[in-house]
Amino acid sequence: MERESLEMDVVFVGAGPANLSGALHLARLVREYNEAIANGTRAGESLGEIEIGVIEKGASVGAHILSGAVMDPRALAELMPDYAEQGAPIETPVLEDEFLYLTKKRAIKSPITPPPLKNHGYHIVSQNRLTAWLGEKCEEAGVNIFPEFPGAEMLYDRDDRVIGVRTGDKGIDREGRQKANYEPGVDLFAKVTVLGEGARGSLTKQLSQRLNLNDGREPQVYSLGVKELWELPDDRFALGRVTHTLGYPSDTKTYGGGWIYGMPNRVISIGYVTGLDYGDPLLDPHAEFQRFKMHPFIARLLNGGKMIRYGAKTIAAGGLHAMPQLYADGVLLTGDCAGFLNSQRLKGIHTAIKSGMLAAETIFAALLAGDYSAGQLSRYERLVSESWITPELRSVRNFHAGFKGGRWLGMANAGLQFLTG
Numbered sequence: 001m002e003r004e005s006l007e008m009d010v011v012f013v014g015a016g017p018a019n020l021s022g023a024l025h026l027a028r029l030v031r032e033y034n035e036a037i038a039n040g041t042r043a044g045e046s047l048g049e050i051e052i053g054v055i056e057k058g059a060s061v062g063a064h065i066l067s068g069a070v071m072d073p074r075a076l077a078e079l080m081p082d083y084a085e086q087g088a089p090i091e092t093p094v095l096e097d098e099f100l101y102l103t104k105k106r107a108i109k110s111p112i113t114p115p116p117l118k119n120h121g122y123h124i125v126s127q128n129r130l131t132a133w134l135g136e137k138c139e140e141a142g143v144n145i146f147p148e149f150p151g152a153e154m155l156y157d158r159d160d161r162v163i164g165v166r167t168g169d170k171g172i173d174r175e176g177r178q179k180a181n182y183e184p185g186v187d188l189f190a191k192v193t194v195l196g197e198g199a200r201g202s203l204t205k206q207l208s209q210r211l212n213l214n215d216g217r218e219p220q221v222y223s224l225g226v227k228e229l230w231e232l233p234d235d236r237f238a239l240g241r242v243t244h245t246l247g248y249p250s251d252t253k254t255y256g257g258g259w260i261y262g263m264p265n266r267v268i269s270i271g272y273v274t275g276l277d278y279g280d281p282l283l284d285p286h287a288e289f290q291r292f293k294m295h296p297f298i299a300r301l302l303n304g305g306k307m308i309r310y311g312a313k314t315i316a317a318g319g320l321h322a323m324p325q326l327y328a329d330g331v332l333l334t335g336d337c338a339g340f341l342n343s344q345r346l347k348g349i350h351t352a353i354k355s356g357m358l359a360a361e362t363i364f365a366a367l368l369a370g371d372y373s374a375g376q377l378s379r380y381e382r383l384v385s386e387s388w389i390t391p392e393l394r395s396v397r398n399f400h401a402g403f404k405g406g407r408w409l410g411m412a413n414a415g416l417q418f419l420t421g
């Protein structure tokens with residue numbers, strides 16, 4: 001059976017906040033430029049129609065994204081200043097912050113919320129609804145979205161320049177044999193391919209190894225976030241309340257913490273993060289979350305409620321020191337797969353959106369120059385270093401490493417880092 005191929009200008013791999021924002025911003029930059037050429041307010045030649053595609057391995061946009069997050073709206077406001085009027089699915093503004101220290105039996109409320117955990121004015125969002133909405137905005141802007149298209153392999157030319165991506169074959173049985181409905185994957189050729197696969201992306205790993213994008217960088221460190229949505233029987237957890245916890249069940253040597261976010265209709269997002277650099281070989285992050293839920297304070301909260309969704313996902317927590325080179329010939333990296341997450345605040349949606357926008361600005365300049373080489377695309381790293389992302393990530397660059405000596409040293413380090421910047 002012959003393999004199909006498709007020629008596009010730009011292919012984004014992964015329909016998360018990073019790449020959807022990138023695709024949307026790029027479509028808009030191209031449209032505005034072409035309109036300015038057409039009405040004579042700008043000199044030059046029209047770029048014509050630029051084909052932008054986004055491939056997503058999930059059955060639909062947002063299907064593989066975990067719900068219930070607190071979003072710093074800074075980047076979304078830059079992408080779409082009127083995002084509220086445009087129907088962005090904001091569940092509720094954050095109305096109340098709370099920080100609890102859990103001992104085995106008790107929950108002690110801190111009189112102050114540590115500044116990095118203050119979320120007042122931010123939004124609680126369902127991440128999969130937000131992503132699905134960004135996908136709709138992309139389609140309205142003329143971006144082609146291909147769900148159920150997992151990127152399986154990068155395509156290179158003879159000089160190791162990225163020239164696109166091959167999607168996975170369909171109709172393969174467990175033993176790897178072709179079934180009657182076998183269809184070979186499609187080769188999507190592009191001038192620029194943008195990887196926005198989220199943490200531990202498979203193509204990102206292949207690419208980084210082949211092109212040595214991690215040379216001279218610290219190795220990435222990971223945490224695992226286990227998250228559930230619960231429907232409570234009554235209003236016992238206030239809408240818009242954001243609670244963070246430290247302490248039980250993690251021991252003082254293990255990096256970990258919990259959260260509870262109050263969403264509409266008596267739904268809460270509850271979860272627990274465990275650093276995967278734990279020392280105890282018998283520790284299981286999923287079991288840690290179960291123990292968290294059995295703490296008397298949490299168990300009381302969940303009593304009589306119903307779990308309605310669950311999931312778990314890795315978090316790339318290494319920050320600035322662990323970021324790979326963000327570009328190579330014909331390719332850029334955005335969002336979590338490039339380590340843009342702020343692990344101190346457990347927030348990566350805003351940096352993912354911003355990284356996607358900066359990737360779009362880089363690609364737009366490359367389209368104008370007709371040059372997709374690493375030299376041209378290195379502009380992306382310059383834009384990142386000049387943007388607010390870099391000071392934000394620089395100020396927390398040692399956060400995770402600070403916990404190597406245990407919880408108390410980590411907290412002291414985090415405090416010092418906050419004071420010294």
Ligand SMILES: Cc1cc2nc3c(=O)[nH]c(=O)nc-3n(C[C@H](O)[C@H](O)[C@H](O)COP(=O)(O)OP(=O)(O)OC[C@H]3O[C@@H](n4cnc5c(N)ncnc54)[C@H](O)[C@@H]3O)c2cc1C
Nearest residue numbers: 014016017018057064069070151198225335336347348349
């Ligand atoms: C438990 C947990 C809680 C979090 N809480 C918050 C929070 O409260 N606030 C906050 O700001 N951030 C939070 N984050 C971080 C936030 O989810 C990420 O920073 C953000 O989603 C990164 O966006 P992204 O677009 O880079 O990647 P993702 O959102 O991970 O999207 C990647 C997409 O690419 C698709 N994909 C991957 N590989 C391929 C492939 N090869 N081919 C095709 N498609 C592919 C995936 O299916 C997915 O749809 C949390 C993360 C976790 C794990």
